[in-house]
Amino acid sequence: MNRSSPQLLRSVASRLKSKSLEVQKGRLAITLASYVAYILAFNFLDSILGTITGMIITLPVLTTAWMFGLRGGLIAGITSLPLNVSMVEVFTSQSATDWMFSGGIPGSVSELLVGTLVGRLRDVDRRLSEEVAKQREAEEVIAVTDEVSRIVTSTLDFDEVYDRFAGELKRLVDWDLMNVSILDDEKDTVTVQYFSGDETGHLREGFTTPIVGSRSQQIRDFGKTVILDESEFTKGMSWELDLLNAGFRSAILVPMFSGGKVFGNISLRSRRPEAFHDREKLILERLA
Structure with missing residues (x-):
């Protein structure tokens, strides 16, 4: 780093x-x-x-x-x-x-x-x-990054890792809902492995949906962060419609890589319009 x-x-x-x-x-x-x-x-x-x-x-x-x-x-x-x-x-x-x-x-x-x-x-x-x-602020980002690295190497309990990661991330980026989704290329599905915030309709821990046509497919295919405002929420996806109806107005989805390949993404949602910009994108990409 x-x-x-x-x-x-x-x-x-x-x-x-x-x-x-x-x-x-x-x-x-x-x-x-x-x-x-x-x-x-x-x-x-x-x-x-x-x-x-x-x-x-x-x-x-x-x-x-x-x-x-x-x-x-x-x-x-x-x-x-x-x-x-x-x-x-x-x-x-x-x-x-x-x-x-x-x-x-x-x-x-x-x-x-x-x-x-x-x-x-x-x-x-x-x-x-x-x-x-x-x-x-740059020093705070570095400190949180170091703490996240320490958390990941200090326990094998994924729920504890994610909980502590979410807490550290909250110090830098304001969000109302966070989920970590993992891709299964063999089954061509994506599953919410971790969820923090109020469960909203379909979107909850354990929720599985086909990759095809989802945001996860876009992230997997292009390997780039996606920032959305409410006008870009795809109403054809029932869970995104649930989020929109629940008052969420912006989102950011950041790919997670392993061996140069996308295996999942970290998603943050906010009830504030235009809550995520280049600053949040850079922080999340450093942590993902």
Whole structure:
């Protein structure tokens, strides 16, 4: 096993990026709120602070830099001058020209420097945090892989092996139902040898079905992992229809190999739509 697997780190990075859209929306909302608060409070603050009111724009500049890093800090610093000019023109009796030459321009340069510095520091902090998160998850995958290897070699009780394997796997991949199916090429059938979760219609431990036309045939013939969402559940298979009716919305089936030949598969099901992606695929393929 390559403990510094770059593929694993890339998979973890992909998972982190998949969450970035919601995070970006939250950051944008906070940033906009800081500017709205500044604009609404400008007239009141000007009556108290006078000409130094424009310095308060440092707060939204800092907020933008912290939320969006160097690029955000630069943009906030550059736009602080025209924004303050607009505020002065609208809310004060002072002319924009007088304001700029009485401290407005030096103040805006300071805002640009502050936004740049804080944004740069934030980028470094975020990059380090992401690297630490990726490394920690990669190390956890390796630890679970090692533990699974130890479990397999420590007992001949297959039920105990599968139970402990399922427990370790749950640390890394969230699932609601798990089964291990074994192929019988002589009888051309596939049998569920292990099952964890609520029994659902036909799918239970000991359930046997013909390989032909099943997902197991697809996995055996191509030797590749299959990821399904609810639209891909084959309603012609009664047990897949049972799963769909029971509320399962996604699945992943990973081939198990022996001597270069597929002899079975590990299947995970989830009631969450699109629960399985490249990260889960890579983890399961390392463990299968």
